[in-house]
Amino acid sequence: MHKYVPQIKMDYSHFKTDVSKRRRSAATRELTKIAYAAPHNVISLAEGMPNEETFPFVEMRVKLNDGSSFVLEGEELGAALQYIPSQGYPLLLQAMREFQRKAHSPPLWESRDIVVVSGGQDGLSKALEAIIGPGDPVLVQDPFYPGAGVVIAPHLVELIPVVQDDFGIDPIGLRETLRSRRYSGKKMPKIMYINATGANPTGTVLSLERRKEIYRIACEYNFLILDDDPxxxxxxxxxxxxxxxxxxxxxxxxxxxxxxxxxxxxxxLGFITAAAPLVASIELHMQSSHLHAPTLSQVIAYKLLKIWGYEKMMEHFRRIRLFYKQRRDLIAGLAKKHLHGLAEFSLPSAGFFLWIKVWGIKDTWKMVMQRGVTHGVLMAPGAAFMADPSQPCNAIRASFAKASYEEMDLALERLAILIREELVLGDSITDSEI
Known part of the structure; x- marks a missing residue:
């Protein structure tokens, strides 16, 4: 008796753009995929692969912070420097499938697949361009990561901003936005772009209750959720x-x-996990662009996963959580010290950033972009993250990921001086206009 395996029943043709539907596989890329999967006794003269003997590299050593190490040499090094199938290095794909299964226990796992991409931004570009076309509406949290905006903008799409509170997107607001749009007869969105954990730039984390309700709304209004979750x-x-x-x-x-x-x-390196038909569309796009994510990077990642295993990788994540939490607490303390009476912020629940709202200044753009460098401090103006960046925004995004304690302390001290000068300058402008 065969075990019944639930399958995804969605028709993805509705979500794919005409360009995505017209993509065709490259025979040479398919031959590379076949060659990697073929038995060792198959001799391939099909691909245009260079001979590894011509590569000037003979050995690469990698030492990890726990003292373990590995060496790439011989055939393994040759494979790490060679073309691979567009979907990814087969051993890494296998390891990542197992990793995702353990980390998320996804329903309908047998109907999903993974494709390795050249970092999150590449994955974001490939995923969005498979789905959005000219004039398509896209749901975005407002504010949102501008890296998504630069992908979306050339397609002349309509952004549908969904306002966040201190806990991320409010499902009530999302539902009302969609209900109003449907009632008015406007085109409905096929996709929502979201950072559910550590929203960039606000640092919010959606609760489980909100995630469930947003997912129910996605089912009700028939759109996909692109969860960009670095x-x-x-x-x-x-x-x-x-x-x-x-x-x-x-x-x-x-x-x-x-x-x-x-x-x-x-x-x-990044990777996309989605229904197999969507992964196949993204793989075809890769065949026509950069062929595949860097092989050497994929082999290094695979060796790391092989040496550490799932549990040790989780321990690594735990260590960096503590590392960044300590930094978050440091910058929050410094912000309280230097920006008291000048600005407010909410303690971020994840990520790299402190989202600061300045009092008494309508728009921080010129203050940050034009005068910040001359005052020895550089941060990101809030308008850069808004669905409509032409509108004034009183916020600033400050990263606590890399700068030292002394540098953060000095940066916020300089920011306070900058804000005070801006307030005086604003008052003088207002006085001159009266």
Whole structure:
């Protein structure tokens, strides 16, 4: 008797753009995929792969912070420097499938797949461009990560901003926005872009109740959820957040992970987990662009996962959570000291950023972008993160990830001086205009 395996029943043709539907596989890329999967006795003369003997590299050694190490040499090094299938290095794909299964326990797992991408931004670009076309409306949390905005903007899409509170997107507001839009006969969105954990720039973490309600709304209004989640393991809440992928009973979630924040940004590795038809569309896009994510980076990541295993990787994530939580607490204390009476902020529940709202200044753009450098401090103006960046915004995003304690202290001291001068300058402008 065959065991019944539930399958995703969604028709994804509704969500794919015409360009995505017209993409066709490259025969050479398919041959590379076949060659990697073929038995060792198959001799391939099909691919245009260079001979590894011509590569000038003979050995690479990698030492990890726990004292363990590995060496790439011979055939393994040759494979790490060679072309691979567009979907990813097969051994890493296998390891990541097991990792995602353990980390999220996704429903309908047999109907999903993974594709390795060249960092989160590449994955974001590939996923959005498979789904959005000219004039399509896209749901975004407001404020939201501007890296998504630069992908969306050339497609002339309509952004539908959903306002956040101190706990992220409010499902009540989301539902009302969609209900009003449907009632007015406007085109409905096919996708929502969201950072559920450590929203960039606000640092909010959606509660499980809100995630469940947002997912129910996605089912009701028939849109996909692109969950860009690079800070998933860098939460500062007592309980680990459950991902949208873990709640996805219909195949609506496109999960985007990145190794940039947790292993190395220079590796340029991320991975997309989604329903197999959506992964296939993204793979075809990769075949026509950069072929595949860097092989050497993928092999290094695979060796790390092989040496550490799932539990040791989770221990690594625990250490960096404590590292960044300590930094969050430091910058929060410094902000209270230097910005008292000038600004307010909420303690971020995840991620890298403190979202500061300045009192008495309508828009921080010129203050930060034009006068900040001359005052020896550089932060991100809030308007850069808004769905409509042309509108004034009184916020500033400050990162606590990399600067030293002394540098953060001095930066916030300089910011306070900058704000006070801006308030005086604003008063003088107002007086001259009266």
């Amino acid at each position: 800070y998933h393991f860098m939460y500062f809440t007592e309980e680990a957040p459950k991902s949208f992928l873990s709640l996805d009973t219909e195949g609506r979630v496109i999960r985007l992970d990145s190794f940039s924040k947790v292993l190395s940004s220079g590796l340029r």
